[in-house]
Amino acid sequence: MALLVQKFGGSSVSDVDAIRRVAQRVAASRAAGDDVAVVVSAMGDTTDDLLDLAGQVSPNGPPERELDMLLTAGERISMALLAMAIQDLGTPARSFTGQQAGMRTDSSHGRARLLDVTPSRVAETLKRGEVAIVAGFQGVSEDEDITTLGRGGSDTTAVALAAALNADVCEIYTDVDGLYTADPRIVPTASRVTRITIEETLEMAAQGAKILHLRAVEYARRFGVPLHVRSSFSDQEGTWILVDRPLTGALHQDGTTRHTSDTTTTEDPMEDPLISGIAHDKSLAKITVVGVPDRPGAAAKVIGAVSTAGVSIDMIVQNVSTSPEGLSDISFTLPEADGTVAVAAVRELQHELGVADVLYTSHVGKLSLIGAGLRSNPAVAQRMFGALAEAGINIEMISTSEIRISVITDQDVLEEAVRAVHRAFRLDSDAEAVVYGGTGR
Ligand code: ADP
Ligand code: ASP
Ligand code: MG
Numbered sequence: 001m002a003l004l005v006q007k008f009g010g011s012s013v014s015d016v017d018a019i020r021r022v023a024q025r026v027a028a029s030r031a032a033g034d035d036v037a038v039v040v041s042a043m044g045d046t047t048d049d050l051l052d053l054a055g056q057v058s059p060n061g062p063p064e065r066e067l068d069m070l071l072t073a074g075e076r077i078s079m080a081l082l083a084m085a086i087q088d089l090g091t092p093a094r095s096f097t098g099q100q101a102g103m104r105t106d107s108s109h110g111r112a113r114l115l116d117v118t119p120s121r122v123a124e125t126l127k128r129g130e131v132a133i134v135a136g137f138q139g140v141s142e143d144e145d146i147t148t149l150g151r152g153g154s155d156t157t158a159v160a161l162a163a164a165l166n167a168d169v170c171e172i173y174t175d176v177d178g179l180y181t182a183d184p185r186i187v188p189t190a191s192r193v194t195r196i197t198i199e200e201t202l203e204m205a206a207q208g209a210k211i212l213h214l215r216a217v218e219y220a221r222r223f224g225v226p227l228h229v230r231s232s233f234s235d236q237e238g239t240w241i242l243v244d245r246p247l248t249g250a251l252h253q254d255g256t257t258r259h260t261s262d263t264t265t266t267e268d269p270m271e272d273p274l275i276s277g278i279a280h281d282k283s284l285a286k287i288t289v290v291g292v293p294d295r296p297g298a299a300a301k302v303i304g305a306v307s308t309a310g311v312s313i314d315m316i317v318q319n320v321s322t323s324p325e326g327l328s329d330i331s332f333t334l335p336e337a338d339g340t341v342a343v344a345a346v347r348e349l350q351h352e353l354g355v356a357d358v359l360y361t362s363h364v365g366k367l368s369l370i371g372a373g374l375r376s377n378p379a380v381a382q383r384m385f386g387a388l389a390e391a392g393i394n395i396e397m398i399s400t401s402e403i404r405i406s407v408i409t410d411q412d413v414l415e416e417a418v419r420a421v422h423r424a425f426r427l428d429s430d431a432e433a434v435v436y437g438g439t440g441r
Pocket of ligand 3: 009152155212213
């Protein structure tokens with residue numbers, strides 16, 4: 001008998017039929033003798049619809065406390081309906097809000113971090129042989145205010161619950177059959193990954209593969225929670241994300257790892273780079289600060305001003321100064337939604353720093369190739385940049401780490417770029433990936 005935490009995303013509970021299908025799956029796991037705690041997201045696009053409503057009643061921006069109160073209603077609806085549907089099948093079930101499940105957070109509304117997880121009522125429910133259902137994405141602050149963990153945060157609720165209950169596995173049920181070598185909505189021939197290390201998954205999530213909330217992966221790594229990402233629409237085995245394993249490269253659905261040498265086999269040379277997949281992020285913007293005096297402290301001032309404004313910066317590139325006046329340019333990327341705030345923060349400094357200009361480009365995207373041993377092998381970058389050049393795609397910025405090479409391109413050509421690089425590394429499979437539902441938003 002195992003203890004399972006099963007998380008169902010919005011597209012898995014989008015309507016009555018979907019909720020009843022999930023209820024059957026949960027009841028079947030319980031009937032097989034496992035203890036089951038469920039974490040559920042809001043139905044379909046409920047969270048977006050609620051956000052839209054809030055925007056309509058407060059065009060100047062909704063107060064964050066009230067917005068959290070509103071958004072958490074989405075998960076309450078689905079948790080109660082799922083509990084009813086499970087009980088209707090004759091399996092005892094009980095639903096709990098994040099607060100009732102002991103999800104204590106800090107008070108940063110909209111992006112609250114978990115401070116303490118004490119799911120005693122959930123544990124009691126399981127002990128009685130009942131199914132416990134917990135509303136995802138929410139908690140309660142030290143001041144007893146309701147908080148949310150940020151978009152996609154139900155994954156984090158599930159992993160935190162699995163860690164606190166010492167569950168055998170945290171199953172993330174979604175609308176695709178697991179983690180693929182690229183978003184199957186963009187690359188239909190992407191290969192399903194059967195197992196992958198937590199480090200590579202962390203990098204995929206950090207670089208925009210939204211199948212898993214980044215904080216959920218971080219939490220799983222910290223607490224050693226094994227994750228199994230799979231579809232709620234099929235019975236296929238999904239992707240196992242392994243904690244505490246060396247970087248062995250992702251194992252793909254045809255039973256091989258993807259090396260970069262010309263044959264694809266598990267017996268390739270030990271030091272060959274291993275490709276896990278490609279992540280992309282479509283919602284970025286770029287700021288270029290032109291003519292920054294080339295002296296100590298200038299970059300710190302520019303970047304400091306932006307982060308003080310609460311904007312998280314991603315890629316930063318500073319040109320080597322070649323001008324006789326000793327001026328250089330600094331470019332960085334940031335979430336497109338924070339563009340106005342960031343530009344204002346830099347412009348405030350323009351005079352003090354003697355900066356020539358501040359240029360803003362919205363609508364850029366990032367493609368990241370992820371795998372083990374990439375930086376130490378220049379052939380990988382060569383193949384990646386060659387594929388982009390052949391597709392006529394201009395690279396605006398480049399950054400690398402030990403397990404990643406990222407490029408910034410125009411948003412309009414990003415999807416084509418993903419397909420070109422995916423092809424170049426022979427990541428395509430013969431079968432088409434199934435996308436069962438959802439909008440991919
Ligand atoms: P849920 O509602 O179940 O939380 P999400 O929409 O958050 O589901 O995440 C699932 C989606 O993630 C898929 O439908 C797919 O479009 C997208 N996705 C992005 N990158 C990948 C990837 N590498 N593998 C699989 N899915 C991916
Ligand atoms: N319902 C929330 C969202 O749409 C949380 C989640 O689904 O994980 O972001
Ligand atoms: Mg999600």
